[in-house]
Amino acid sequence: MTKLTYSQVTPKADFLNRRQIIAGAAGIGVSSLLAGQANAKTLEFTKSDYKVEGDITPKDAAITYNNFYEFGTGKDQPARYAEILTTDPWSVEIGGEVNNPGTYGLEDILKDVSLEERIYRFRCVEAWSMVVPWIGFKLSDLIAKADPTGNAKYVAFETLNRPEEMPGIGWAPSFPWPYVEGLRLDEAMHPLTIMATGMYGESLPNQNGAPLRLVVPWKYGFKSIKSIVKITLTEEEPPTTWNRIADNEYGFYSNVNPEVDHPRWSQASERPVGAGLFAGRIPTLMFNGYGDEVASLYDGMDLRKNF
Ligand SMILES: Nc1nc2c(c(=O)[nH]1)N[C@H]1C(S)=C(S)[C@@H](COP(=O)(O)O)O[C@H]1N2
Numbered sequence: 356m357t358k359l360t361y362s363q364v365t366p367k368a369d370f371l372n373r374r375q376i377i378a379g380a381a382g383i384g385v386s387s388l389l390a391g392q393a394n395a396k397t398l399e400f401t402k403s404d405y406k407v408e409g410d411i412t413p414k415d416a417a418i419t420y421n422n423f424y425e426f427g428t429g430k431d432q433p434a435r436y437a438e439i440l441t442t443d444p445w446s447v448e449i450g451g452e453v454n455n456p457g458t459y460g461l462e463d464i465l466k467d468v469s470l471e472e473r474i475y476r477f478r479c480v481e482a483w484s485m486v487v488p489w490i491g492f493k494l495s496d497l498i499a500k501a502d503p504t505g506n507a508k509y510v511a512f513e514t515l516n517r518p519e520e521m522p523g524i525g526w527a528p529s530f531p532w533p534y535v536e537g538l539r540l541d542e543a544m545h546p547l548t549i550m551a552t553g554m555y556g557e558s559l560p561n562q563n564g565a566p567l568r569l570v571v572p573w574k575y576g577f578k579s580i581k582s583i584v585k586i587t588l589t590e591e592e593p594p595t596t597w598n599r600i601a602d603n604e605y606g607f608y609s610n611v612n613p614e615v616d617h618p619r620w621s622q623a624s625e626r627p628v629g630a631g632l633f634a635g636r637i638p639t640l641m642f643n644g645y646g647d648e649v650a651s652l653y654d655g656m657d658l659r660k661n662f
């Protein structure tokens with residue numbers, strides 16, 4: 356039996372109206388069951404061989420337990436506040452050390468790539484984890500289109516900075532907005548690294564980084580920057596938001612590593628979000644379980660410093 360989402364059985368306008376009435380009358384925000392569903396679009400994609408053992412995180416958990424500080428620092432806040440974000444039209448400025456710089460509409464980017472489902476483990480540096488069926492395309496396809504010059508060694512990413520639609524920006528004025536992240540070029544070109552446009556068979560809910568976010572499954576979740584508007588190829592290692600805030604806690608590489616504890620907590624195990632009341636912690640895997648694919652990227656590097 357196929358489960359229909361609320362938005363599939365209820366016309367959008369009707370749905371929105373009803374929500375406003377509910378919100379207005381009861382003085383509450385978005386109910387967690389409905390969060391992020393108003394703009395959901397079914398996507399066309401192919402299945403892939405990327406799967407993991409174990410259960411996929413229930414969708415309700417993955418779309419209501421978020422980190423997206425542009426909409427507040429509470430886990431439940433992005434689902435409550437991100438719906439006002441305008442994600443259409445959307446464009447991405449691609450520049451720096453590339454032969455084809457330019458500002459590309461999201462539709463143009465999507466025209467030339469094929470979407471596939473990737474079921475990945477996702478491990479936050481805070482020691483919780485999920486298993487998410489992302490839908491996206493290889494970042495390498497986009498970078499190849501931009502055609503890096505011989506000087507390009509890193510890729511820098513930037514999130515939208517639109518305080519009118521992102522109340523968390525105003526609530527945390529000392530946070531170094533916009534959120535920025537970066538990868539080494541070979542990490543960015545790795546086949547596991549994707550740009551996601553959807554999850555659970557539909558377009559991304561805003562709170563999960565609509566309309567376009569990075570997913571790097573062997574690194575801590577904060578590397579997977581959301582709602583990207585700018586990609587710059589650089590010669591030097593670019594700054595990253597969490598490293599700027601606390602460089603003794605969050606490094607540039609931040610590969611998942613159960614043997615290197617965070618200065619304030621162990622990274623040896625993790626709590627699967629949404630797995631139920633009696634589910635226990637599970638061991639964290641080196642490179643989040645993707646070591647066979649990615650360990651060689653770090654040959655000769657001291658992984659103990661590579662937090
Ligand atoms: N722009 C932006 N991207 C971000 C964050 C953020 O606060 N702002 N949080 C990061 C962190 S800490 C994690 S764990 C993941 C959470 O992704 P999810 O909410 O889709 O699970 O997004 C990452 N990307």
Ligand SMILES: [Mo]
Pocket residue numbers: 422479480481575576577
């Ligand atoms: Mo995170």
